[in-house]
Amino acid sequence: TTQALLTLHTTKLAGLCQATDTIAHSLQALLERLPSPPTAAPAPSPPAEATSVPSFKASTVSHTNIPRPALPDAYDGDRAAGERFLQSCITYIQLSGEAFTSDVLKIAWVLSYIKTGRASTYAL
Numbered sequence: 001t002t003q004a005l006l007t008l009h010t011t012k013l014a015g016l017c018q019a020t021d022t023i024a025h026s027l028q029a030l031l032e033r034l035p036s037p038p039t040a041a042p043a044p045s046p047p048a049e050a051t052s053v054p055s056f057k058a059s060t061v062s063h064t065n066i067p068r069p070a071l072p073d074a075y076d077g078d079r080a081a082g083e084r085f086l087q088s089c090i091t092y093i094q095l096s097g098e099a100f101t102s103d104v105l106k107i108a109w110v111l112s113y114i115k116t117g118r119a120s121t122y123a124l
Contacts, residue, residue, distance in 0.1 A: 020122040027110060030090060031103050069095040076117025089113070 072088035075081065089110045093100055100106045114120055 016118070016121065023119075023122070026086070027107060030086060031106055072113050074113050074115040075119055077114075077119030078117065085113070 069092045070088070072085055072092060073081075075085040093106055093109075100109065114122070
């Protein structure tokens with residue numbers, strides 16, 4: 001019946017919300033464990049007419065002797081791949097620290113790789 005389906009979906013949604021909260025707490029805990037990037041002197045301001053948007057690809061690393069990290073694969077919510085995804089994100093952020101100026105930026109970047117499957121519902 002319609003009521004039974006509604007109850008079933010409500011229960012599943014509650015479980016997914018709880019899983020999302022758990023993932024968010026895990027990501028926050030991981031971000032808190034990351035070392036703070038070294039502070040550098042502020043870069044000179046660009047000319048007023050320049051309106052470029054910063055790129056967060058590995059190529060933004062300005063030192064040629066630093067290896068370019070691989071981008072993480074898109075995460076679909078598969079629990080077996082979750083640890084590998086988080087480790088890939090942590091590695092990338094650590095090696096590209098100067099591109100990530102805030103925790104909000106780090107979180108948004110990680111969420112941008114949650115594109116498919118069950119996890120995509122919560123990365124909007």
